[in-house]
Amino acid sequence: MRFSSTATYIATEDLKVAVNASVTLERPLLVKGEPGTGKTVLAHEIAGALGMPLLTWHIKSTTKAQHGLYEYDAVSRLRDSQLGDARVKDIANYIKPGRLWQAFDADKRHVLLIDEIDKADIEFPNDLLLELDRMEFLVYETGQLIKAKQRPVVIITSNNEKELPDAFLRRCFFHYIRFPDRETMQRIIDVHFPAVKKNLVSEALNVFFDMREVPGLKKRPSTSELLDWIKLLMADDIPPEALRAKDVKTVLPPLHGALLKNEQDVHMLERIAFLAKREGR
Numbered sequence: 001m002r003f004s005s006t007a008t009y010i011a012t013e014d015l016k017v018a019v020n021a022s023v024t025l026e027r028p029l030l031v032k033g034e035p036g037t038g039k040t041v042l043a044h045e046i047a048g049a050l051g052m053p054l055l056t057w058h059i060k061s062t063t064k065a066q067h068g069l070y071e072y073d074a075v076s077r078l079r080d081s082q083l084g085d086a087r088v089k090d091i092a093n094y095i096k097p098g099r100l101w102q103a104f105d106a107d108k109r110h111v112l113l114i115d116e117i118d119k120a121d122i123e124f125p126n127d128l129l130l131e132l133d134r135m136e137f138l139v140y141e142t143g144q145l146i147k148a149k150q151r152p153v154v155i156i157t158s159n160n161e162k163e164l165p166d167a168f169l170r171r172c173f174f175h176y177i178r179f180p181d182r183e184t185m186q187r188i189i190d191v192h193f194p195a196v197k198k199n200l201v202s203e204a205l206n207v208f209f210d211m212r213e214v215p216g217l218k219k220r221p222s223t224s225e226l227l228d229w230i231k232l233l234m235a236d237d238i239p240p241e242a243l244r245a246k247d248v249k250t251v252l253p254p255l256h257g258a259l260l261k262n263e264q265d266v267h268m269l270e271r272i273a274f275l276a277k278r279e280g281r
Contacts, residue, residue, distance in 0.1 A: 001050055009038065009045040010180075010187045018175035019046060025173060028114075028132055028154035030164075033177030036222025039157040042177075043113035046155065053106070055152075056113045057099040063120050065127030068098040069137050069146075091141050100131060104148040112152040118161040125168035133171055180223060182209065192227055196234060203243035204230055207253045211260075216268060221259040229258035 003019040005011045011019070019042075022029035031039045047054035057068055073094045081088045097105070103112045117125060131137045135148035156172065158164065180188060182205055189201055204226070212220045221229075232255045233243075242254055251273050252266075253259075260266050 003046055003049050006045050006049050008191060009041060010184060010191055011042075011045075012178075012180075012184060015042075015175060015177065018173060022155075022173040023050075023153055026151045028156050028172045030156045030158065030169070030172040030174045031177060032158050032160055032174075034179055034220075034222055035159055036224040037177045037179060038223060039177060040113070040115055043111055043115075043155040043157075046153065047111040050111070050153070052109055052111045052153065054111045054113065055099050055103050056115060058115045059117050059120050059124070061119055061121075063124065065120075065124050065131075066098075068100040068114075068128065069131065070098050070101055070139060071096045072141055092144075095139060095141060100137070101146055103152040104135065104146055106152075107149065109150045110152045112154045114154065114156045116159060117156050118158040118164065122162060122165075126165050129167060129171065185223070185226070188223060189227070189230060193230060193234065196230060197240065199240040200233060200238070200243070201230070203240045204233060207243055208259070211253075211269075214269065214272070217265050219261055219265060225259050225261070229255060232258055 001023070002016075003011070003023070004016055018031075019029060031042060033039055043056070044054060046052075072091075073096060077088055077091070077094045087093045099112060099114075103110045132154065135151050136145060138145055185205060185208075186201065189196065189205075193201075208221060208226050208229075211217075232238075236255070238254055252269055256266070256269075260269070
């Protein structure tokens with residue numbers, strides 16, 4: 001049971017090694033990389049490739065580690081007690097399992113995605129140390145010990161918005177997804193758009209990588225944005241000639257809104273193009 005590239009996901013050799021090492025060690029795989037490099041999609045592809053169901057826990061700034069274990073609905077229990085509902089006699093009726101509980105209690109081994117862990121409070125990773133290490137936790141309200149029937153494959157993504165604690169990092173296998181080079185990007189495009197014109201892709205990649213090299217961009221375009229752009233170019237039947245020799249320093253490419261996601265970058269490139277044209281007169 002080993003992970004490799006799939007029909008819809010191109011995995012580099014070092015990424016395949018990292019995934020398989022994590023599965024073998026039964027340690028969480030911590031994945032970092034630029035936004036849009038396929039960190040979240042990776043968990044979906046691992047689940048599909050290994051034939052495992054996927055459970056996803058999307059982390060927000062308000063998320064607590066406890067939410068992944070379980071939540072006790074005291075408000076509902078109080079309301080039911082006021083209505084004379086017999087369910088109040090059993091507190092277990094008001095315990096809602098979280099994603100970790102669901103993964104631990106499943107009869108079949110799951111892939112558990114903890115997505116964007118760095119969005120949570122700084123103590124969030126530390127609060128999960130014991131549960132991810134021992135694969136068990138106690139439900140204090142009932143005294144029930146929840147222990148994993150089999151260890152899930154845990155994938156944790158981070159956009160590096162916060163530093164993660166050393167104690168947490170020690171328990172993970174780490175991999176940084178490097179931004180794809182031109183050859184790898186070509187393979188990614190071929191997987192998603194097998195019928196795309198090769199000369200259109202060639203010109204689009206020229207523009208894309210030139211744009212990423214422009215100094216001072218607040219957000220450089222990512223893989224997912226390139227795929228969106230190519231999809232639009234195909235939908236509007238933009239000819240390769242419309243992109244050829246389109247130096248981003250002299251003119252913005254068509255449908256650039258798929259690549260540039262804030263006004264500062266658009267204005268900066270427009271200004272660079274204006275200055276380049278004026279100097280060329």
